[in-house]
Amino acid sequence: MNSPESSISLCRNCRYYLPEGRRGGQCQKLNVSVKSQWNACSLSDSPFLLPWNGLGDIIIWQQKALEVQGSVEANAFRKVSPSQEVSQPVPMMLSSATSSRRV
Structure with missing residues (x-):
């Protein structure tokens, strides 16, 4: 007996079915x-449905990602005064042509 909203007709098509042996x-x-060919019960569920208990976590994760993105964008365009600038040398990469020459 299937639940009205379930389209699973056999046990083998249910998400809770774990095959063991031949049949x-x-x-x-x-x-x-x-048995895999038995009619599915009212507890059957599609193997492609996601569990809903994690949906709240996904929404919270998306909100946090948007908050981080907004703060990064805000800090990227923030003006830095000359006193706040860091006066450290910037490392430079030498090309292979420059580094292979000997003086």
Whole structure:
């Protein structure tokens, strides 16, 4: 018996089905042995659905990413006064043609 919103018709198409051997398998939801060709129960679920319990974490992660992006952009265009500039030498890369010449 399938739930009205489930399109899973057989146990082998359920996300909780774990194949074992040639024809049988294990239902991880009910923790029982099942046959792959059996009609799916009302607890069947599509193997392609994402669990909804992590959706809140995804939304929070996106909000934090936008906050970081905004602060980086704000700091990138901030004007630096001459007293705030760092007076350290900038390392320079030598090209291979320059470094191979000997004086």
